[in-house]
Amino acid sequence: MEILENASLEDYSTMRLGGRAAYLTKVADRERLKEATTWAKQRQLPVIMIGSGSNTIWKDSGFNGLVICNRILYYQEEPIGGDANKTVLVKVGAGENWDKVVERTVSRGLSGIESLSLIPGTAGATPVQNVGAYGQEIRDTLVSVEAYDNESGEIVIINKEDCGLSYRTSRFKTVDRGRFYITMITLQLRRGDPVQPFYPAVQNYLADHGIVNFTPQTIRDAVIAIRQAKLPDPVLVPNCGSFFANPIIEETEYTRLQVAHPNLPNWPVGNGRVKIPAAWLIEEVGLKDFHDREMGVATWANQPLNRNQSCFPSRTNVGLRLQEHKSGGIWTNPPAFWKISRSYLPGSSALTVMLAEELRSPPCRHRARAQVAVVADYDGLFEANHNSLTSNTLDLQSTNREVNLRIEGGRRLHGEVTLKASKNAAVALLCASLLNYGVTKFLNFPRIEEAIRMIEVLESIGVKVTWRENNTVELRRPKKLRLENLDEEAARKTRSVLMLIGPLMQDHGEFDIPYAGGCELGERTVKPHQYALEEFGVSITATNNRYIVKVDKKAPGEMTLYESGNTVTNNTILAAACTTEETFIQAASCDYMVQDLCYFLQKIGVEIEGFPSAGLHLS
Structure with a gap:
């Protein structure tokens, strides 16, 4: 087992920021996981296990313990029951890239998770969040979770009924947070085409594009197109994807609010309660594509998402700024975003913001910052980079910051070069x-x-x-x-x-x-x-x-x-x-x-x- 010391955490979060971990290791199987946790216990170190880091924002102070990166890879399909040709158990290693898992099941004609396409992260994170999108949740197909129990030191199987799954939560992020390190999940999928009705956004996309043959692949393609139109690629723009929790309120409260907001959309969720789309609320209060130059807070033009400043943001200040935009008594739940910073803001809204680069920040420390400047179109951001584009010459050795270069062509090259072997x-x-x-x-x-x-x-x-x-x-x-x-x-x-x-x-x-x-x-x-x-x-x-x-x-x-x-x-x-x-x-x-x-x-x-x-x- 290789353990890195004083490891930078920037590469272990899709935000691409953060301090350093005292120790960091990668585990590819259960035995290495047990070995890592034992090593940490012997030194009385705190432990956190992560996948790709799409749910994580690291503080500038880093993590004074052992970070375990889950790299447990596994995939197996097993037909079950008398209807073996239709029902398939799929066992997936917790370190597998989730979208690759969806892609593979769809390519094999299996339905059940196709609407969960393009969700960032690893398979092991899906039951923790009870991830869901476009009418599907992981609890719809989850059979069981295999995990390392940090208390008993044993590998255990937890059936879906015992996972405490509900809207964007589970026992793994609440009462048993930090106890179980998930190593594998088992899903039950169906061989065949998905059945209507589909989620409204998906249904509209299919209708608009004249798609009438509904296969797992056509639904996956539709979801990918919808998500790509709303959310930037975290490879290009550091972000944590879509991390807002839609507020769920009583029907009586919805009726009261509907008087002031006749167009307020909702989805009944049973037991006399309805769900309100947070994206609509964000736009309604004027926070769509909102940029606060003082706070360095912004929302994405098409969808709210997370982005951090060059330093971990002041949660209190951000919370106060969000409360300035509370409207009509709708903002009742703490935002899902703050669960990843382990600090809920009392009274803050259910929306999720994009925390962009602070405009007053010192010279650029992260490669992604210039990309954010282009995508978000912040006026005056990174003046040094802008100046480098308008200058005729640039001394690369005299600057300690990253720069952009403009290359002008139009001059034919001629001469000879000796090619090196590959x-x-x-x-x-x-x-x-x-x-x-x-x-x-x-x-x-x-x-x-x-x-x-x-x-x-x-x-x-x-x-x-x-x-x-x-x-x-x-x-x-x-x-x-x-x-x-x-x-x-x-x-x-x-x-x-x-x-x-x-x-x-x-x-x-x-x-x-x-x-x-x-x-x-x-x-x-x-x-x-x-x-x-x-x-x-x-x-x-x-x-x-x-x-x-x-x-x-x-x-x-x-x-x-x-x-x-x-x-x-x-x-x-x-x-x-x-x-x-x-x-x-x-x-x-x-x-x-x-x-x-x-x-x-x-x-x-x-x-x-x-x-x-x-x-x-x-x-």
Whole structure:
């Protein structure tokens, strides 16, 4: 278990801000989770477990304890009952990206969570919030939650009925907050098309676009279009998505308010109560696209959402400013937004605001701030950046802040350059050399770190490597590879080790390789490789910092990649090269490193057609 000290929390929240954690670790299975919590208890440290950080705002003071990042990945479908073709149990690891889970179930014709598309975060967070959108909630399909009980130290199963699920809440965020660390959820979905009536916004979208065939995919597409029109991508604009709680009031109170507000919309929720849309209330009191330059408070033009200043905001001041806009006695509930800062504001409204960059803030400390300036169109924000755009020259070394550059073209370039060999293509070709039982010779081969580490891995399993003049390298594969001698230290230093899976399935029914490492580009998931290679009869299980690979070789015929990445495309091509039948690959990457691999495989007898394009045919 690797534990980082004094770790910046900016990269562990979709707000991309915050102080530092005293300690931070990532867990990929239950055992690592138990190990992490035990480690913290022995040191009497507070613990918080997060997914992608879409529900979290970190204070500038950081977190003086252990932050556990849930990276538990798992997905399994299990038909149940006599109606096995219609009802499916889906077990999902808590660290899985939620929208990817929805995407995968929809692609398999399963309905029940398609309206929960594009909700940021991980699967494990869905029962905590009882997430809901466009007429669906997670409690509609949830069967049970698997969790680590921090009190007993055991893994427990909690049935839906015992989760305390209600509107945007559960026992996991109230009475048992911090007790359970969710490791897996089980959903019950139905194979078939969704049934009308749909949520009004979805119904209107379908009607406006002339959509009459209602499948899980058409509903997902509609929801994504609606959400993208309302909410910015957190990759581009740091935010926590839509975090407002619609006020629920008594019908008698609604009748009273309707006299003053005849157009006040509502949805009956039973027991003599109705729900009022907070978005309508925000717009009605004049807070839609509202920008407060003094407070640095704003709402999104199309939908309220969260955004923080360069420092954690003063909750009291924001609460007082919100109360200035209370109207008609409607604002009765504390905003759902404040639950993530663990500080409810008495009497504040049920709306959620976007806390944007403070206009008076010191020089920019976050990459996202200039993006917010563009999207929110704040006048006068980041004058230094604006000045850099209107200046003819800019000394990048003399400034300690981030800048924007304007590039003017129109001048034809001419001359000669010497091209360097590609690292990405080189490591793919090294892996592919295992499919050649003769001598492989690569000319003008780059002697760079990633390639050298992969060569060390190949040498450790028996490949003879000889360097010649002019950076020519020769590789001679033995008849039998000694996988038990694999150099794990070298393997953990390269993120390309995953591309060994395809070639190794040629002669090995079962093997394991270390987790991929390499440069600091963030978490790397094996899921795209798993989804692709399972079409060839390959199963990959992540455990104990290793990938356990089992092979029951088969030919998929035609397949579509889950992700059009370079390494997963290469791995799929290498796996297809190990079969004796035709394979059609859709959604393949067209990158140069993929083309180089295809050229090489052609030289050793593999027939490949279609490159460079997203459709490849191997035989």
